[in-house]
Amino acid sequence: MTHRSGFACFVGRPNAGKSTLTNALVGQKVAITSGRPQTTRHVVRGIVHRDDAQLVLVDTPGLHRPRTLLGERLNDLVRDTLTEVDVVGFCLPANEKIGPGDRYIAEQLARLAPEGRAGTPVVAVVTKADLVPRGRLAEQLLAVDALGEWADVVPVSARDGYQVGELTEVLVGHLPEGPALYPDGELTDEPEQVMVAELVREAALEGVRDELPHSLAVVVDEIVEREEPARDGVPMLDVRVHMFVERDSQKAIVIGRGGARLRDVGTRARTEIEALLGARVFLDLHVKVAKDWQRDPKQLGRLGF
Structure with missing residues (x-):
């Protein structure tokens, strides 16, 4: 039986459903999702295993007209990724009319062709089909x-599974023949610290205001196992995390009145982190102000961009 393997990149404007679709195809959460634009800030790989193929999905930040140095670097990350994959999935939501952002990305895809992406098929993926x-x-x-000129046009709904399998078939059909690239059962190559952050x-x-999503960065300082004996065979981990915002007013939003909001963030995040790490977690959250970090090259470097 012929075996195919390779990389597929999902690209689209912010909040087009790329991360939700990645999770649906993998069958498990590997990318965070949010109704806020520009939730994804780095390349996330999710791995789909089949007997006849291994499809490595690359979820990227939303391609957009940048207003900050961070935005420029995220766009550069997307463009670099597009030149290295076997097939591109261009995500456009079914419940929103095609707008300037979609046309901008279509133009960018066309411009990338002479720079090494010639011959790479582009599949137009109409997401959120369940909403219309x-x-x-x-x-x-x-x-x-x-x-534009597309290799295929596929409507899909990650929420109810409509045509998720069909989209996988289409993407796999554009992969070259080759052996598996990752061990069987591995669903992502994201480092644990990145996933925790x-x-x-x-x-x-x-539930935060519109201004905050762009100004929030998270860095994991350390993940350390306690020396105390494991309870019922489950170890205890101390996870220390710093959350960075750009202004004192944003710090107040994250912390909330009397620290209530920060405690709520910690409770919800700890549940997900414990499921990820398979351990009990003491999550130590701290909020700091890094003024205008999105526009400062040195601070961007320290925060991992």
Whole structure:
């Protein structure tokens, strides 16, 4: 039996459903999701294992017109990724009309072709199909088809599973023949510290004002196992995390009145972290102000961008 393996990159404007779709295809949470734009800030790899193929999904930050140095670096990250994959999935939500952001990305995809992406197929993926009636979905499919030259156009819903399997088949069909690239059962190659930081940031983004998502960065200082005996065979880990914002007013938002909001963030994040690490966790959260870090090259470097 022929075996295929390779990389597929999901690209699209912020909040187009890329991370949710990545999780749906992998069958487990490997990328954080949020209703806030620009939740994803680095490349996340999720791995789909099949008897006849191994599909490595690369979820990227939303491609957008940057307003800060951070935005420029995220766009550069997306462009670099596009030149290294076997197939590109261009995500466009079914419940929103095609706008300037979508046209901008279509133009960027076309411009990348002479720079080494020539011949790389682009699959237009119409996400969030469950949010619109069939007639509206048909209209969106026609609009997407007219937006550019696509290898395939596939409507999908990550929430209810509509055509998730079909999309996997389409993407696998564009992969080259080759052996598995990752061990069987491995679902992501993300370092644990990065995933822990992302889970904290996901919890912190719930229910906050529009200004905060862009200004919030999270760094894990350490993950240390306690020397005390494991309870019922489950070890205890001390996880120390710093959350960085750009202004004192944002720090107050994260902490909340009397620290209530920060405690809530810690409770929700700890549940996810314990499931990830398979251990009991004492989560130590600290909030600091790093003024205008999105525009400061030195601070961006210290925060991992």
